[in-house]
Each structure stands twice: as structure tokens, then as C-alpha cells.
Amino acid sequence: MEILQAFKYTRKDTLIDRLDPRTKFIISTSLTLTSLLCFSITIQTILLLITLLLVFVSKRMIQWIKSLKGLTVLVALIFILNLISMPGFDVLYSSIMALRFLVITASFSLFFLTTTPDDLAAALEEIKVPREYSLLFTLSFRFVPTLASDVEIISDALKSRGFELEKGGFIQRIKNYAYLLIPLIVYEIRRSLMIAEALEARAFGATKKPTRITKLDMSIYDYTLIIIFLVIPLILYHIASIYP
Amino acid sequence: MDTPIIRVENVHYRYPSGIEALKGVSLEIYPGEFIAIMGENGSGKTTLIKHFNGVLKPSKGHVVVKGIDTGETSVAELSKIVGIVFQNPDHQLFAENVLEEIAFPLKNFGFSEDFIKRRVEWALKIMDLEKYSNKSPYMLSIGERKRLTIAAVLAYDPEVIVLDEPTAGQDYLQKEKISEIMNLLRLAGKTVVVVTHDVEFVVEHIDRVILMSNGHIIADGKTPEILSRIELIRKTRILPPQITRLAYLLYTKNIISTKYFIKTDEIIGTLLEILKDKKEEMR
Numbered sequence A: 001m002e003i004l005q006a007f008k009y010t011r012k013d014t015l016i017d018r019l020d021p022r023t024k025f026i027i028s029t030s031l032t033l034t035s036l037l038c039f040s041i042t043i044q045t046i047l048l049l050i051t052l053l054l055v056f057v058s059k060r061m062i063q064w065i066k067s068l069k070g071l072t073v074l075v076a077l078i079f080i081l082n083l084i085s086m087p088g089f090d091v092l093y094s095s096i097m098a099l100r101f102l103v104i105t106a107s108f109s110l111f112f113l114t115t116t117p118d119d120l121a122a123a124l125e126e127i128k129v130p131r132e133y134s135l136l137f138t139l140s141f142r143f144v145p146t147l148a149s150d151v152e153i154i155s156d157a158l159k160s161r162g163f164e165l166e167k168g169g170f171i172q173r174i175k176n177y178a179y180l181l182i183p184l185i186v187y188e189i190r191r192s193l194m195i196a197e198a199l200e201a202r203a204f205g206a207t208k209k210p211t212r213i214t215k216l217d218m219s220i221y222d223y224t225l226i227i228i229f230l231v232i233p234l235i236l237y238h239i240a241s242i243y244p
Numbered sequence B: 001m002d003t004p005i006i007r008v009e010n011v012h013y014r015y016p017s018g019i020e021a022l023k024g025v026s027l028e029i030y031p032g033e034f035i036a037i038m039g040e041n042g043s044g045k046t047t048l049i050k051h052f053n054g055v056l057k058p059s060k061g062h063v064v065v066k067g068i069d070t071g072e073t074s075v076a077e078l079s080k081i082v083g084i085v086f087q088n089p090d091h092q093l094f095a096e097n098v099l100e101e102i103a104f105p106l107k108n109f110g111f112s113e114d115f116i117k118r119r120v121e122w123a124l125k126i127m128d129l130e131k132y133s134n135k136s137p138y139m140l141s142i143g144e145r146k147r148l149t150i151a152a153v154l155a156y157d158p159e160v161i162v163l164d165e166p167t168a169g170q171d172y173l174q175k176e177k178i179s180e181i182m183n184l185l186r187l188a189g190k191t192v193v194v195v196t197h198d199v200e201f202v203v204e205h206i207d208r209v210i211l212m213s214n215g216h217i218i219a220d221g222k223t224p225e226i227l228s229r230i231e232l233i234r235k236t237r238i239l240p241p242q243i244t245r246l247a248y249l250l251y252t253k254n255i256i257s258t259k260y261f262i263k264t265d266e267i268i269g270t271l272l273e274i275l276k277d278k279k280e281e282m283r
Helices: A021-037 A041-057 A061-085 A091-114 A117-126 A130-159 A169-200 A220-242 B044-053 B073-078 B098-108 B111-125 B141-154 B173-188 B200-207 B223-225 B230-235 B242-252 B266-281
Strands: B008-016 B021-029 B034-039 B061-064 B083-085 B160-164 B190-195 B206-213 B217-221
Touching: A021 A041, A021 A091, A021 A117, A021 A220, A041 A061, A041 A091, A041 A220, A061 A091, A061 B190, A130 A169, A130 B073, A130 B083, B021 B044, B021 B061, B021 B217, B034 B044, B034 B200, B044 B061, B044 B083, B044 B160, B044 B190, B073 B083, B073 B190, B083 B242, B098 B111, B098 B141, B111 B141, B141 B160, B141 B173, B160 B217, B173 B190, B173 B200, B190 B200, B200 B223, B206 B223, B206 B230, B217 B223, B223 B230, B230 B242, B242 B266
Parallel strands: B034 B190, B034 B206, B083 B160, B160 B190
Antiparallel strands: B008 B021, B008 B061, B206 B217
16 A cells, blocks of 8 residues: 555645646656656656655655555566566666656656645646546545555454465465455445435536636746746757667 | 453554554453443544454554463464454455355364354354345345344354444344344353444443543443443543433432432332322322
8 A cells, every 4th residue: 555655645835735736747747758758767867866856845755755665566577577578688678667667656646745636626627627527536536545444444354354465475465355355346336326426416517617716826936847847858858869 | 350351551552644543541351241442433442442353553562362462463363362343344245145254264264164164054043144145245234234244253253252333323123133142142251342332232231331532541440330420421422321311310400319320220210219209298
């Protein structure tokens, strides 16, 4: 569950938090796109450093490092799979792929760590996403902590009946998790049906354009950062094409 | 006095989120006791019972079950002694059918096939679930699912049985069934710990009440002693039994001389005597 920590919003008041969600989205997308377009270890490292700098400015370094605990397994898996599946045992190639994964997760965890679900919904509606879908988005975020606590309760219940989740080899452990997933899925489906009913009972969808409480507005910082993060990929892409 | 079956020594527990749910709890539970842990939501009741089988390990302090420190043993090992029935059945059921559900812990503990079969049959019978044995647990009603979770624990016969909110959301008939189980457990000489808000249930079945508030134990004593202290139990946001409230009212109106009543038949006796006296006077 440590991975989820990287995407859980916590309230803080930093420069990054005060940015418009659209700006943050552009920053994260810009970092991700550059990472996908440039195939160079230097560029990937620079991107990771820029992202971490932003994470540092937003004062969420500890949270990000904590989430690394869960991410390292995936990073290692990406590295190893690339290493054995690509011809010629290409360490450089595998490292780039692993770094790319880190850049993408870090840039989007920056976005999710610093954006309230409400802001997110407002931003989505601002770019004309229908309310049904923006609500889908905010609701799923609202449920991340709930899901995490459900996982905990279910695994406690399993353990209390003498079941050892962490026992056995790799394959056995994956099988063990089926015991956890069945009640979890059934429970969450039931819960979502209940929420759907509750939403309808409270007149969800009665008007096409409901009143919004949070209003978005861009400041000078937003415009500056948007320009910076539109220029950075161009520069990096240019460098990458000159020095591959 | 006997040696306690569960000993909780100055236990503190802090969740990874930073919330301190237990702030120095000490408590001894003796074999054969029927205990209720009561308190407002978030007072630490569920956190405390999760320490009894080691699902949670104390951040500070010790929990000792039958001489075994929970910090040094696996949950599986302790679960043989302490069986916990969690509040929400939907968090616990996963097997294909009711039979499998009950057999699951027995298989985990490595009992023989023959033994498992006998125990499962017994548990089904006692919980009145025989007719559902091949049904999916998810097809049962909420009351039946609750009973199934209890059956799944009773089947492997732990010495201590912990029930988290057994009567919440149950209708009268289901409550009656749970009452029957309580009587049965008493006959079997089990130790029972119940987390509940249901005072009427406590009055009927429980010998000792532990009141919790804000991560502390604020009172621990015999049921009548604790439940008739209206101010105290109001503090933990529990509604006193109706009889206690009636007694309190009669006491403040100077009709009866003591306010410590929790059972209907006790107060009936007192009231009848008063009425008889009045009748005499009127003659």
C-alpha cells in the first residue's frame, strides 16, 4: 500500500499547492512527454532531478521517499524484464526504461500530492469534461484511503482466522492475495452501488451545470511556469537530438 | 485468584497515520469472564481487541495471552486461543460456499479432514445455517452472514471469543439467536469479550463492563455498578438502560430511595412494595 502514499493528497501551503491545477497538469504532462520522447540517460536524469526539485519545493519529499519503498519492486522488475527480453543484455537501455518509469510516476505523484480532488474536478470541468466523468475522478480519489483501510481490515480478518498472507513462495503469495481480493471486490462493488443510489437520491444530475464553489484563476506564477515547462521539453528534445 | 488469560500492560498504540488510538491501557481478563467493552466511536475499542490476537502489536507496553507475549508469536498461533469476529461480515467472507467458509480456519490450523467435517457440521447446526451449506456466503442475508462469521470462529473452538458489535443492525429474532449463543458459550465455560453499544444486551449477558474514552479505560467494574452511574456512561455517549433512566427519575422525585437499578424485575419488586404500602395507607 506504500505506492498509494505517492498519490494521496495532503493539505499543505506551498508555492506548488497554490498553483492552478491546470498549470500543475501541464507541468506533469510536459515532464512525462519529454521523458517519453527523449531516449537518453542524461535527459532522463535531468527530468528526474527537475521533478524531485519540484517535489522538494512542495515539501513532500518524505512522502515521495516513502512511496519509493513500494515502487522499487516495480522499478527493479522493469529493469530486469528489459534486461532479459532485449537482445544483447543492454544495461543502458534497461536503466533508461527504469528511470523513465520513475520520472513518470514522480511527476504525476507531484500532481496528485498537491492537488485537492475538488480542484481537480473544477479543472476537469473547466476543460469541458462532463460532470459525470469529473465526479468519477474525484470519487475515485476520495476512495483511495477507504480502499486502503478496507484492505487492512480484510487482511486482519484473514490473519485472525489463522491465514498467513506472507507465507510461501512467490506464486503462493500471489495465490494468497486472491483470498484478499474476493471480499474486497465484492465489498467495493456493493459500496459503489450504494453510493450511486445515494447520489441519485440527492438529485445528482438534476441540472447540466451545477453551481461551483471553488473558482479557478491563474496568477502570474502560473503563466510563468507554463511557459517554462513548454520551453523545457523543446530544449531537452533539441539537446537529445544533437547528442543522442 | 486465577491467572489472567489475557493481560494488557500499559499498552499504547499509534496508527501509521499518526493517530494515537490507545494511550496507556491496562487490563486483565480472567477465564470464564463475560466482558463488554463500551465507549463512543473512536474511543479505541476495536483497536484494543485487535491486540488480543496480535493483529496489532503495541507501540509501547505488552499484551500477554496465556503467558505468550503477542509481540513474539504469529497471529495464526494466537488466533487458536483468541477468536475474533469482526464487525462487518462483508470484510470476512470469501469462500465459494458456506461449508468452505467455516472450514477455512480449521484447514489453516492443520486439523484432520475428519475432525474438520465434524466441527463444520456442529457449527452449522448451532448457528442454524445447515440449509445454506452449499450456498455462496454472499447470497445470505445480513443476519445470516453475521451468524456465519460467528460460526466460522466457534468451529475451531478458541478459548476466548471476541465479538465486535454482534447485535448492531440485527432484528429482534437475530438478537435472540445471538443471545442463545451467549448462553451456550457460558455453559461451555468460554471467556467472552464483546464490543457493543447495546446496553440492553449488556444487562442481559455481561458480568463486567469496561468503559473506554479517548484511548483510556475510564471505568471497569461489575455491570450494575457501571451502568447505573448515569453521569459516567453519558460521558461515553451511551444511552443508559431504560430501567436505569426510570429509576433515576423516580429517585429524583423521591419515590424510591436508591437509583441503582438495571434490571426490570428488580425495580418491579420495589415498585410493588411501594404501591402496597400506599394501598395500606389509603385504608
